[in-house]
Structure formats: C-alpha cells, structure tokens
Amino acid sequence: MITKQNCRCDKCGCAFIPKPKTQRDGEIEYTFFNCDFCGKAFIVSVTDAALRRNIRKYAAFADRQKKSTLSEMELLFAARLKEQNLNRAAELRQMYIREE
Numbered sequence: 840m841i842t843k844q845n846c847r848c849d850k851c852g853c854a855f856i857p858k859p860k861t862q863r864d865g866e867i868e869y870t871f872f873n874c875d876f877c878g879k880a881f882i883v884s885v886t887d888a889a890l891r892r893n894i895r896k897y898a899a900f901a902d903r904q905k906k907s908t909l910s911e912m913e914l915l916f917a918a919r920l921k922e923q924n925l926n927r928a929a930e931l932r933q934m935y936i937r938e939e
C-alpha cells in the first residue's frame with residue numbers, strides 16, 4: 840500500500856508525499872489522500888465492514904506467521920483469504936469509485 844513514497848499527481852504533475860486519510864460513509868470506508876498542490880483526491884481503497892473484518896483476520900495470520908510457523912491448512916486459508924480480500928477490494932473500487 841502507498842506509504843511514505845513520493846507520488847506524482849496526474850492532474851498538476853507535482854510530486855508530493857501522500858498523507859492518507861479515511862472517510863466513513865455508512866458501512867463504506869474510503870482511504871484517500873489529496874494532492875498537496877491542486878487538492879485532487881486519490882482514492883487508495885474502499886472497504887466495507889465485511890472486508891475490513893477479513894483484512895484484520897488476514898493481518899492476524901500474517902502477524903502470527905512472523906512469530907511461529909503456521910500449519911499448511913492455515914497457510915492455505917490465509918492465502919485464500921488474501922485473494923478474496925483483493926477481489927472484494929477490486930469489486931468495491933468498481934462499485935464506489937468513478938474514475939475521473
């Protein structure tokens with residue numbers, strides 16, 4: 840995910856360091872940042888309650904994996920969960936973001 844990296848605004852062409860913010864709209868949560876110069880909003884991700892829950896679930900697996908070895912079943916489950924999350928995130932993006 841986008842962090843401390845410089846990014847370039849495709850509207851005004853300026854480089855800036857994104858400062859992600861979140862905004863809630865009912866169950867839907869948007870993570871976005873604005874261009875420092877022209878203010879154009881860039882949406883990083885869109886999540887709903889179920890997706891956020893699954894992301895936390897996956898993060899817990901990733902966390903445990905750092906400390907111990909997960910069983911094959913768990914690894915399989917985690918990999919599937921990650922894929923589901925990515926698919927769902929892409930779906931939500933399509934549903935909620937109208938690219939300019």
Ligand SMILES: [Zn+2]
Binds near residue numbers: 879
């Ligand atoms: Zn800009």
